[in-house]
Amino acid sequence: MNIDDEIEKLKFQVEMLGQAVDFEKFPITSLVFEFGWNKDQLDAVYNCFEEAENLLDDDSDSFNHAWFEQLFHKSVGVGYQGLKAIVLSFYREQRYMNVCVAYVKSMGERVSVEYHRIQQDIAAQEEK
16 A cells, blocks of 8 residues: 555545544544644634633733634634634633633624533523
8 A cells, every 4th residue: 555545545434533523522633633724723722712811811802702703813823613612612621711701791692503502601600
C-alpha cells in the first residue's frame, strides 16, 4: 500500500473515531473532530476565552457579542455559526461559563434559539 492510500485510510479512521465520541459527555473533544482542529487551533480557542474572561474581570462594560465574535473570527477563523457550536460546547462542559453567559446576555433580545438552555440558567440565577 502506498503512502497516499495509508493517509486516506488514517483520515477515514479518524473521521470514524470522531463520530464515536459522545457529544453530550465530551463536547469540546467533539468540536476538535467536527472542526478538524489541531492542538494549536484548540489552544487558540482557549486563548480567546481567556482574553474574554480577562476583559470581563477588568472592564465588563467593554464586553459585547460583536467584540467576542470578531475575536473568534480573527483568532480562529470561525463565524457566527461556528462560534455558536463552540459556546454551547464550552457551556455544556462547564468551562468559561461566565464568558458564555456574558456573550448570550450581551445579545439582548436577539438571542438564537440554540442558546435557550443558557437563557434558562440566566433567568434561574436572576430569580435567586
